[in-house]
Structure formats: C-alpha cells, structure tokens
Amino acid sequence: MVNSYVPLRFTIFISFSIAAASSFKLHSASHSPSSFPKATGDDLLSVLGPPSAASCLNPIVSREIKSCLKFLVPFKSDKPKPEFGRCSPRTGLCSGKIDAVERRSKFEEENSLIWWPPESVLELARLAVDSGGDPGSIQRTLNPKMIPVRLQFNDKCQLTRTPYGRHFIAEEVNSYFEFLFHLIESRGPSVGLNVSLSRYDLFHGHLFLASESGRLGILFHAKEYPAYDKKVFPYNMGYCQRGSDVKYNDSMNLRNILWLAPLPSNSSPDWVAPGVLVVLDAHPDGIIYRDLIPDYVKFVRTIYEDDLGTTAVDVNYLNVGAHEPDYQLFMC
Template sequence: MPMGCPFLSLRFSLFLSLSFATSSSPFSFFKLQSPSSSIPKATSSDLLSLLASPSHSSSVNPSVADELKSCFKFLVPFTPINTRSSSDFKSPSSRRSLLKSLRDEQNELIWWPPEPVLELARLAFDSGGDPDSIHRALDPTVMPVPDVEGSKEDKCELTRTPYGRRFISQELNSYLEYLFKLIVERGPDVGLKVSLNRYDLFHGHLFIATETGRLGILFHAKEYPLYDKQVFPYYLGYCQKDSNVTYDDSINLRNILWLAPLPSNSTQGWIAPGVLLVLDAHPGGIVYRDLIPEYVNVVRTIYEDDLGNVVVDVNYLNVGDSQPDYQIFIC
C-alpha cells in the first residue's frame, strides 16, 4: 500500500487510527471468529493453487476449496488446463481462434497475453522467483512522478518512491494499462464499480508466487475511502483528503488479482492460462476470516507479500492538467 504521509506508512497509520477508534464505531476491529469446525485455515498458497492447474487445485482441502471458490468473482471466465494435455499448449499465439467479439478478444488477452508478457512470466519462473529477473526488464531511465490530481498540494505521496520507471518493452507497458482499464470495464459485472483516480484504483503490486514462481499483480481499489464520523471514522493520512470514495459494501471487492499463465517445469509449454478475478472479502467469508490481517479487516486488505516475493509497484496515474493523461510508473 502506498504512502499517505511522508513519515508514516498507511499500514501503521491505519493501525493507530483503528486502535484509538471509539467503541461506538459500527465496524469491529477484530475478525469474526471462525466457526468451530474441522476445516483448516485457508492460506494464500491454497488460493493460488485453485487458480492454477487441476493437479495444483486437487492438493487443496476440499472444504477449503469450496469456500474459497465461493469468494471468486471472475472478470474473465476461468479455464484451467488439464495438465495431462499440457504439451498441446506450447505456443499460445498459435491457438488463437477466430474471435467473434471484442469480449472474446479481451478474454483471450488475459488467458494468453502478448509474447513480451509471456516472456516475463517465463523469466520469473525460470529464475526461481528472483526479483532481479524482472528488474532487468526495466528501462534504466528514471522519471520523476509529477503531481497527480492535486496530490502535491495535499502533501500526498502516492508512490513508494518519488520517481518511476517503465519496462523496456512498450508492449509490456501497454498491457499493464490494459489490465487497469479492463478492471474498470468488467468490474460492474461482479458488483464492483471502480474509477481510475488517486483515491480509488491507481496501483497494483507485482509479485512472484513463492511456491510456483508464477507472476502476478495484486491490485487494490478503494484505496482511500472518505473520512466520515458515522461510516468510516478512520484517518489514513494526507492522501485521504477530499476523497470521493464512499465506504460501503463495495470495499469487500477491493482486492483484484491477475495471474500470468503458469509455465511448465518440464517443457517450454504452459500448464495454466492467465486469470483475472476479484476476491470477495465479505465479513464471515473465508477470505475475510483467513486471509485478511486483523488490523486492516475494516478496509479488507490482502497484502501482496502474503502471496509471494514483491518485485515492484505498478502505478497508473493521471498526471494531466486540464485533460486526463494516464501514465504507467513502476516504483
């Protein structure tokens, strides 16, 4: 989560805000207690396994799997590959069928992204999850992060660093932009109305999954809800000032996950296509109960470092003055 104050991380400032909230607050600081049962606690590894190949999915406790799947809201249909026929999937581009609609084409770009994205996914996998495999794909040119919708005046630091970079491959940068736009377009299909602005959706965290080496991005929407004494009585730092994001049930859908296709470790093929989905963290559900840290359950945050090794933050910022001008900054 980016910085909302030059000196305090949002994670810490939210902890302080929640700690000193009055007991009359309508939101519980603590998680709902798990029902007494023999169902084991879900893990991030379980989550990622269910979004991989059938063989990965079968390793998850069936009861945990059923509960987790009930919290999956796919923005693009999920099409796992049967690993027994994974050799048929050596060249994703060669399998592109005659697409019948724009929606078909959008789905295909998630399942089987352009070659530069596949190459990056393969680099992450073949390196054993080494973040430097991704860093080496970045253009060394450093770009200062300009003012974003009045952020400078509010003393708001949206990014981890005051400068950013981009990938050497312009096709990679364009694909990142595509992901942000598709989330906004498809979000209403699953009940998530989201906007590209500095209070709502503007960033994601690129990671490499610890156990599988799979490349992914965890996006966070609803980043800075409006302070409200009755509805959301929590201060989140300078970046919250003048927020236009109302705190409501849509906060349950703020975690959006993209996973690149999963490479095979025995061939140059692929054992699972790409995935794009929203994780429903409604109170009482398994995502809320097992994957959301207690001190941020009010804002339903899944942390990227629970999913794997965090490599960079991907920011899509409106740096325009009179006209919108969205640009990628990788920090």
C-alpha cells in the first residue's frame, strides 16, 4: 500500500494556497474587535463540564459558546450517576454496573448510554483523569495485536494514520465507540446534520485527554472529503477525495461532533459530570468559528483536537466489505 496519509490540515493548507483566489458560497465573518473576549478549547470543555467549572467563565464567552451547541443527547450537567446500571436489549451495552434489564424506549436507552456509559468506559475515563491526562495510560489499554487496514478501493488512498490498527482489550469499549458512530448518524438530522458512515463523510474521530482536567473525549469529524466542484469547492484533496458525493454547503458548519466521557472527581470516587454528545456549530457569526477554528481552515470549519487536549489515538470506523457492508473499528 502506498502511504498517502497526510494530516488534513496540511492537505487543506496546500490546496488553499493554490486556489486562494477562488470564491465560496459559505461566507466568512469579519474579524471581531480585539476587545471582544476570546474563547479557548478549555472554555468549551468548561461549559460542558460541572456547573462549578462553567460558573467560572466570562459570562459573555459562556453565553456565546452555548449558542453554538446542538445537543444530540439532552445536556444534563448535574445528572446523578444511578446507583445501579441498566442494560439495553437493543445494543447489548449496559450503562453503569449491571442490575437488571429494564424495558425503556430506544431514545431513553441511548441517552442513558451517553450520560453513563458501560463500566469499562467509565474505568477508561477515570484512568485518564487519575493519570494526570497522560495519553500513555489509554494507549496501554490497547490490545497489542495489529489488525491490517484493508479497504476495497484505490490503494493509493490511505485513510488511517498507519496501515494497521488495534482494538481495546475491553471489547465493550470497542462496541461503545461503534455505537457512538451510529448514534451520530441516526440523530444528526435532528439538528440539521445529515451524515453517512462512509470514507468521504463520517469515519473517524480523535480520542483526546483534556488539557486541564484530563477528561476523556472524542472529537469526530464528518464531511471529511467534500466533492471537488469548480465553483464552490475547487480543492484537490488527493486520491481519497475521488468519487466523493459529499456536497460543500452550509452543513459544513456542523462537521465537528464532540463526545465527552463522564468526568470523575480527582479527589474522591464520585463523578462530577455525566457524558455529553454535541454538535459544535461553526457558523460564521459564532464564537466557535471566530476563535476555535484556525484562519487557514475556516472554509472547511475544522476544529483541531490539539486545541482541546492531548491525542491518544485516532478512532476509525471503516467499511472493509467487498460486496456487503462490513464496518470495522481501527485504533491508529
């Protein structure tokens, strides 16, 4: 396999330099006055954290960030962890420690799995915080077995950072991350985000540990390879873009999706915030577009995981089937 993997930020930067004179239908906002409070990735995570953290923010920044959040699961900053867990007959996943199988609606089951994931995911979340945000603590929970990434298309396109991937030792963690991809796909339309699980659209996220708190999260990127269009997207992004049917339009504003694991206390066995699943709206008039997206990628609305914390692994969910869909998870 020819290794053509190049981080998207550099691909975009080169393409943008070549076609800088082109115009776009997605307008760009003018630069804000320097006196306006500037938001950071830590501010975003504070808004999505416990009330005590959110209350410390500049109220203007907090209000502006909240106006750019489109929740796929209702936000419950003070949702208490249930004493006993519940299992979903539909997904096979259990929220918290198993007590009994309870019949609930699909919507309720999915919400519960975001607020309070399975115990193996909670253990990973606590490990991230207890380690002081050390990505090695997460990497050491991966199975050492290497799994070749074999995709049924042009082998000059390599979608993953390496030509092989791994799984977590705890299979329940792998199943949970697969669940997240499917939940984003199914609930996205409720906030205006129509995505498909494909190599051009939603197929990867970046697992990170937050800079200040160590909180575990995944920043997903949808609309990864928009189709080349001479008028609206005149950028050649290489072999992986060929054949794309992803249209460049206002839906690009919603391409960043954030999952946060529940946040454990760093001084007790308690939990101080439940999990979160939210679309970050990077419309040109908002604070996310203005402050969290670098100028050179504003036209593709990319938030980078480095601005939220330290990356541990990339989480890839790819269709490796030749004739029938066969999605597999690869940690790279």
